[in-house]
Amino acid sequence: xxxxxxxxxxxxxxxxxxxxxxxxxxxxxxxxxxxxxxxxxxxxxxxxxxxxxxxxxxxxxxxxxxxxxxxxxxxxxxxxxxxxxxxxxxxxxxxxxxxxxxxxxxxxxxxxxxxxxxxxxxxxxxxxxxxxxxxxxxxxxxxxxxxxxxxxxxxxxxxxxxxxxxxxxxxxxxxxxxxxxxxxxxxxxxxxxxxxxxxxxxxxxxxxxxxxxxxxxxxxxxxxxxxxxxxxxxxxxxxxxxxxxxxxxxxxxxxxxxxxxxxxxxxxxxxxxxxxxxxxxxx
Numbered sequence: 001x002x003x004x005x006x007x008x009x010x011x012x013x014x015x016x017x018x019x020x021x022x023x024x025x026x027x028x029x030x031x032x033x034x035x036x037x038x039x040x041x042x043x044x045x046x047x048x049x050x051x052x053x054x055x056x057x058x059x060x061x062x063x064x065x066x067x068x069x070x071x072x073x074x075x076x077x078x079x080x081x082x083x084x085x086x087x088x089x090x091x092x093x094x095x096x097x098x099x100x101x102x103x104x105x106x107x108x109x110x111x112x113x114x115x116x117x118x119x120x121x122x123x124x125x126x127x128x129x130x131x132x133x134x135x136x137x138x139x140x141x142x143x144x145x146x147x148x149x150x151x152x153x154x155x156x157x158x159x160x161x162x163x164x165x166x167x168x169x170x171x172x173x174x175x176x177x178x179x180x181x182x183x184x185x186x187x188x189x190x191x192x193x194x195x196x197x198x199x200x201x202x203x204x205x206x207x208x209x210x211x212x213x214x215x216x217x218x219x220x221x222x223x224x225x226x227x228x229x230x231x232x233x234x235x236x237x238x239x240x241x242x243x244x245x246x247x248x249x250x251x252x253x254x255x256x257x258x259x260x261x262x263x264x265x266x267x268x269x270x271x272x273x274x275x276x277x278x279x280x281x282x283x
Contacts, residue, residue: 007217015218019205026052026212031255033195033210036152036263038270044183045161049153051210053143058135058153060161064124064175065132075122075130077112079104081137081150103147106237107137110192110226111154114234121187124166129173131163133186144213147224151194156267158186160274192234193263194226195256199242207252209259223249225256229264 007015015025022030034052041047045060067074083100110116122131135157137150162183167174198211198219211219221241226234233253238244 007214011214012218015214016200016202016205019200019208019215020202022206024208024212025214028210030206030208033148033259036149036266038156038267040160040270040274045157047153047157047160048140049149049156051143051145051149051152052212053141054146054149055140056146056149056153057138057140058150058157059138060133060135060157062131062133062161062163064129064173067123067127067130069127072127073123074119076132077117077119077122077135078132079107079112079135079137079154081107081139083139083142083146099146102239103137103139103150106147106194106224106226106235107135107150107154109235109237110151110194111135111158114192114226115189116155116192117158118187118189124173125168125171128171133158133161133163142213144216145196145210148194148196148210151192151226152263152267155191155193156271159188159191159267159271161186190228190230190232191264191267192226192228193260194224194235195259196222196224197252198222199244201242203242207248209255223252225252227253227256227260229257229261231257 018025024030028034037050039048047058049056049058065076067076081100081104083103117133122133124130135154137154139146139150162185164178164183165176165181167176195209196211197207197209198215199207199221200218201220208215216222221238223244224235224237228234
């Protein structure tokens with residue numbers, strides 16, 4: 001499949017010159033992110049997240065399974081991401097690109113290994129039955145910064161999802177239909193958000209938040225930070241690129257904390273609005 005041409009020399013010089021003056025092509029400030037748009041589907045756990053023209057669909061479903069013998073008291077969470085040629089013609093179907101592998105690994109660190117969901121609360125009957133929660137991420141359109149959009153869609157889908165209520169009498173398990181009893185939300189320990197900063201070859205160019213596709217292509221390094229609104233740091237990832245001084249990293253952390261608090265308010269408001277307009281329990 002033919003790849004799109006790389007940016008021309010005049011285009012590179014224009015973008016680098018503008019960024020040195022703290023000007024971006026879309027008019028944003030250097031540390032301003034695109035406003036996220038959250039769209040909820042008819043089913044609980046179905047969320048579409050947009051950052052500008054970057055669009056990601058996240059879907060959560062759950063089923064009851066037998067736990068592995070080494071962890072009999074914990075439920076299971078698996079994350080699957082799909083980056084196809086629908087997102088951009090840079091990606092070949094049926095072949096995982098480096099970017100897809102990076103996104104999947106980062107999603108696993110941010111959403112599963114940071115213990116965002118309480119796995120012990122997913123246990124129904126110790127050693128016999130636990131909930132297996134599966135999060136599927138479909139990247140629909142790539143206009144830059146797919147990772148942050150995918151992380152946001154994933155965590156919102158987990159918060160939006162409701163599992164059926166379960167009743168255990170002895171060794172007998174009864175799963176109640178939502179028409180009988182209201183489904184239960186997942187027990188969450190915290191809500192991590194991911195923020196990606198781009199750095200450029202010229203050290204006089206300040207770092208920028210939420211890079212577009214062109215800014216990502218021209219960058220000399222990306223730093224991804226995952227943390228929650230309570231200032232708890234979950235993941236820091238920097239895959240090569242220009243070296244950073246410790247004070248630069250600390251400055252970025254302060255910016256990320258502020259953005260996490262703002263994003264947390266947007267997410268809680270969107271979930272509340274959707275919940276008010278939704279009838280879940282029918283008696």
